[in-house]
């Protein structure tokens with residue numbers, strides 16, 4: 001299949017998946033709706049021929065990853081990126097503004113440690129509490145509700161190619177926070193700390 005045909009086929013399947021996901025998530029970011037969205041994104045991610053390093057290359061410098069935007073609605077919502085991550089990809093715990101997220105694996109394994117901010121009635125060290133861990137790989141996905149925080153790293157010394165869907169695009173996610181568990185600090189997380197973002201629609 002030529003690159004142009006792959007783009008057409010990918011856009012068609014992405015459009016169908018987004019229709020299914022939008023139908024669920026327009027009802028709100030409940031765990032039940034996220035589970036429906038997760039199943040639809042995993043199904044899309046199984047089309048490995050359409051999501052490859054050939055079409056979505058890894059960084060050619062020492063950057064941690066390249067992001068490729070492959071869909072967003074006209075209002076910037078339902079933003080779907082392909083992230084091609086180097087083996088040393090690591091992001092400290094961070095939120096996505098108040099955007100829910102679904103991350104489905106295509107190639108490679110990525111550990112997601114999941115956290116929530118501590119509330120006034122949640123005493124303990126530091127600003128966040130670890131809630132669990134998910135490994136995103138082919139056939140698997142992680143989900144985050146709007147208050148979700150995750151810490152991610154590539155596993156096995158191998159590169160990653162995963163689908164990242166957010167309630168809205170990175171720019172519209174606005175103020176984001178990152179956390180240092182050992183120091184117990186929270187500070188703003190700026191967009192320019194991400195690798196390159198290419199519009200690949």
Ligand SMILES: [Fe+2]
Pocket residue numbers: 091094095096150
């Ligand atoms: Fe993230």
